[in-house]
Amino acid sequence: MRIRTEPFDQLATEEIEKAKARPFLKMVPEFLYRKRAEGMAGMADPAAAQALMPLLFGLGRTRDLYRACTLCGACASVCPAGIDHPKLFLAYRAKDVAGDPRFRSRPRPLGERLAFRVWSLGDRPGGRLSRRPHRALRAARM
Amino acid sequence: VTYHDSCRNLRQLGVSDQPRRLLAAVRGAQVVRFEQEDFCCGFGGTFAASYPDLSEAMVQDKVDHFLATGAEVLLVSEPGCLLNIGGYLARRHPHKRAMHLASFLAGNLEGRP
Numbered sequence: 604m605r606i607r608t609e610p611f612d613q614l615a616t617e618e619i620e621k622a623k624a625r626p627f628l629k630m631v632p633e634f635l636y637r638k639r640a641e642g643m644a645g646m647a648d649p650a651a652a653q654a655l656m657p658l659l660f661g662l663g664r665t666r667d668l669y670r671a672c673t674l675c676g677a678c679a680s681v682c683p684a685g686i687d688h689p690k691l692f693l694a695y696r697a698k699d700v701a702g703d704p705r706f707r708s709r710p711r712p713l714g715e716r717l718a719f720r721v722w723s724l725g726d727r728p729g730g731r732l733s734r735r736p737h738r739a740l741r742a743a744r745m
Numbered sequence: 746v747t748y749h750d751s752c753r754n755l756r757q758l759g760v761s762d763q764p765r766r767l768l769a770a771v772r773g774a775q776v777v778r779f780e781q782e783d784f785c786c787g788f789g790g791t792f793a794a795s796y797p798d799l800s801e802a803m804v805q806d807k808v809d810h811f812l813a814t815g816a817e818v819l820l821v822s823e824p825g826c827l828l829n830i831g832g833y834l835a836r837r838h839p840h841k842r843a844m845h846l847a848s849f850l851a852g853n854l855e856g857r858p
Contacts (some may be wrong), residue, residue: 671796673789673803675752 616735662699671693747816750783751823788829822846
């Protein structure tokens with residue numbers, strides 16, 4: 604699946620406005636939330652901060668905030684402000700993987716990028732690797 | 746038996762009652778509900794590899810709630826959840842099983858492909 608990142612700035616702005624509007628009801632296991640909330644102690648609204656911190660301090664330093672998430676969507680389903688955290692976190696991850704100096708993020712290691720590039724070939728509809736998964740595995744091991 | 750709501754099915758496809766209605770129609774099967782059955786099992790794709798401790802804590806919670814029901818089989822309808830919960834059960838509670846809903850409905854009680 605190719606993640607569309609062009610409207611990132613617009614998406615981020617929308618989500619930030621929603622986050623500022625009111626705190627959101629959490630439906631995330633406490634220990635998982637705590638992991639993501641590390642480094643945000645003392646902030647008035649960790650939920651909003653979670654969405655804002657990567658933009659304020661860069662994607663590289665705040666990686667746990669948007670990666671320590673299963674993207675299950677439970678938080679989004681109960682969020683009274685309608686914040687779609689999985690969508691936002693996916694956008695952060697896409698930016699982080701690509702490496703964007705505007706968001707203080709470096710590209711992922713070459714080996715990792717190559718492995719996922721090979722993987723993405725198999726994900727295309729009708730892609731050769733998708734019809735022959737053993738070839739995809741072999742290519743990923745190389 | 747009991748049924749775990751997979752995140753994709755529940756929150757993206759809105760599938761919740763349908764599997765339970767199917768299970769209710771299975772003769773001889775007693776379907777029980779369990780606490781936090783709609784919570785994520787902790788797999789989350791690469792999340793399980795990136796944060797194995799957190800992932801295991803989540804699947805442990807899931808399995809604890811399942812064990813509390815006394816049910817023999819935990820049914821799921823998402824391969825990722827089956828991999829995660831089934832693997833944890835096989836290691837820690839080999840007397841319990843996780844199965845795909847389709848396998849159960851097809852009468853394939855071994856749960857093998």
